[in-house]
Amino acid sequence: MVLTHTTNHTYNHPFPTVTLAFFLRYCTPQLNPFANHVLSTDTIAQHVDPATGRLHTTRIHLKKSKMPPAVMKLLPTSLTGGAADKASYILETSVVDMKEGWMSTESRNLNFVGVLSVIEKQTYSAPATSPSQHVTAPNPFASNGTTDVATTVIFRSRLGERIRDKLHTAHHDASGEGGWFSRLGARGVQRSIESLASTKTVDQLGKSREGMQKILERLRQTGVMGVLELRKMARERSMEAA
Amino acid sequence: MSQSLAKQCNEVKERYDTCFLKWYSEKYLRGIGTAENNECSELFKEYSQCLKVALKERGIDKLLEEAREDNKENDAVYLGRKK
Numbered sequence: 001m002v003l004t005h006t007t008n009h010t011y012n013h014p015f016p017t018v019t020l021a022f023f024l025r026y027c028t029p030q031l032n033p034f035a036n037h038v039l040s041t042d043t044i045a046q047h048v049d050p051a052t053g054r055l056h057t058t059r060i061h062l063k064k065s066k067m068p069p070a071v072m073k074l075l076p077t078s079l080t081g082g083a084a085d086k087a088s089y090i091l092e093t094s095v096v097d098m099k100e101g102w103m104s105t106e107s108r109n110l111n112f113v114g115v116l117s118v119i120e121k122q123t124y125s126a127p128a129t130s131p132s133q134h135v136t137a138p139n140p141f142a143s144n145g146t147t148d149v150a151t152t153v154i155f156r157s158r159l160g161e162r163i164r165d166k167l168h169t170a171h172h173d174a175s176g177e178g179g180w181f182s183r184l185g186a187r188g189v190q191r192s193i194e195s196l197a198s199t200k201t202v203d204q205l206g207k208s209r210e211g212m213q214k215i216l217e218r219l220r221q222t223g224v225m226g227v228l229e230l231r232k233m234a235r236e237r238s239m240e241a242a
Numbered sequence: 243m244s245q246s247l248a249k250q251c252n253e254v255k256e257r258y259d260t261c262f263l264k265w266y267s268e269k270y271l272r273g274i275g276t277a278e279n280n281e282c283s284e285l286f287k288e289y290s291q292c293l294k295v296a297l298k299e300r301g302i303d304k305l306l307e308e309a310r311e312d313n314k315e316n317d318a319v320y321l322g323r324k325k
Contacts, residue, residue, distance in 0.1 A: 016271040023266065026244050040247040042255065042293055044306075046262070046286060048276060055270060060302065062247050089302060091309055098273060110305040224267040228260065235256065 003155040003194045009209060013216045014145030015126040019096050019103045021215040022124070024227060025208070026061060028234040031218060031227065034211035037064040039087060054097045060110075061090040088112055101126040116193055119154045151205060157190040248296030251289060258285045 011018050024031065026038040038061055045058040064087055089110040096103045103124040109117060125148050218227055246255040261282035269275035297303045 020263075020267055020271065023263070028244065035244070038244055040245045042246050042248075042251070043258070043262070043286075044290070044293065044297070048270075048280065050276070053276065055266075055275075060247070060297075089305060091306065096270075098271060108309065110302070110309055113308075224263065228263060231260075 004152060006152045009149050011147045015101055015147045017219050018124055018147040021212050024215050025211055028231055030230055030234045032211040032214055034207045053099060054095050057094045059092045062087055063090055114158055117156045121152045122149055124149045155194045157193045251292040254289045254292055258289045261285050
C-alpha cells in the first residue's frame with residue numbers, strides 16, 4: 001500500500017539563499033532549534049557535473065527515530081530491532097542547478113524499510129515570472145525574491161509483504177505469536193502504520209519549514225559569515241562541555 | 243554542521259563543511275564554482291577516507307546498496323521519470 005502527500009509553499013527569500021539554508025538546516029540547534037533530533041550529518045559524495053554545472057550531493061543523517069511511538073508499540077521487537085535501535089539513518093540526495101534555477105532533493109530512510117519506507121521529494125525553484133532572479137546575480141543574497149517549494153512524501157509499508165511468509169510458517173501455531181498479525185490482519189496493520197506515519201510527517205513538515213525559516217532569517221540578518229561564526233562558536237562550546 | 247557519525251572524523255568533517263559552505267556561497271551561487279576550481283576536493287578525499295571505515299563498521303555501506311536497488315524499483319513503479 002502506498003500513500004502520497006503533496007504540499008506547496010513559498011519562501012520570501014531568493015532561491016540561492018534557500019538552497020544554502022537547505023545545506024545548513026541540520027547545522028546546529030543554535031541555528032535551527034527544530035534540528036535537535038538530528039544526531040549526525042555526513043556528506044558521502046559531492047561533485048559538480050562538468051557538463052551541466054549541477055552540484056550533486058549525497059548526505060547521511062542520523063536522526064532519533066521519527067517512527068511514531070504508537071507504531072513502535074504496534075511492532076514486535078523482532079521487526080524493530082529492539083529499543084536500542086531507535087535512531088534512523090536518512091539518505092539525502094540533492095541536485096542544484098544554479099543556471100536554470102532549481103534544486104531537487106530526495107530523503108529516504110535507510111533502516112526500518114521493511115516496516116515503513118518514507119521518501120520525501122522536494123523541488124525548489126525560482127518563480128517562473130522572474131527568470132532573471134536566479135541567473136547568477138552579483139549578489140545572490142539580495143533580500144528580494146521568492147522561492148517555491150513543492151514537497152511530496154511517499155509512504156510505503158511492506159510489512160504485509162514481509163510478514164506474509166512468516167504467517168504461513170506460523171499458521172499451525174495461530175495461538176502463539178503468529179496470532180498477533182492474524183487477529184489484526186496484516187493489511188489493517190499496514191494501513192494504520194501508513195496513516196499514523198503520514199499524520200506525524202505532516203506535522204514534521206511544518207517543523208522543518210519553521211527550521212528553514214529560522215535559518216533564512218539568520219542569513220538575511222548576518223549573512224553567511226555570521227552563520228559560519230555562530231557555527232564555530234556552537235562547536236567550541238560543545239567541545240568545552242565535552 | 244552537526245557532528246559526524248564517527249567521532250574520529252569530526253575534525254576533518256568540520257574543516258570540509260566550512261570549506262564547502264564558503265565555496266558554495268562565494269563561488270557556486272555566484273556562478274563561478276566549477277568542477278575544476280573546487281578548493282575543497284583534497285579535504286573531501288581525506289574526510290571520505292575516514293568516513294568509509296565508519297560506514298563499513300556500521301553496515302551502512304550495505305544499507306546504501308540496498309537503497310540504490312530499491313530506488314530503481316521505486317522510481318520505475320511510482321514516480322516515473324526522474325528529473
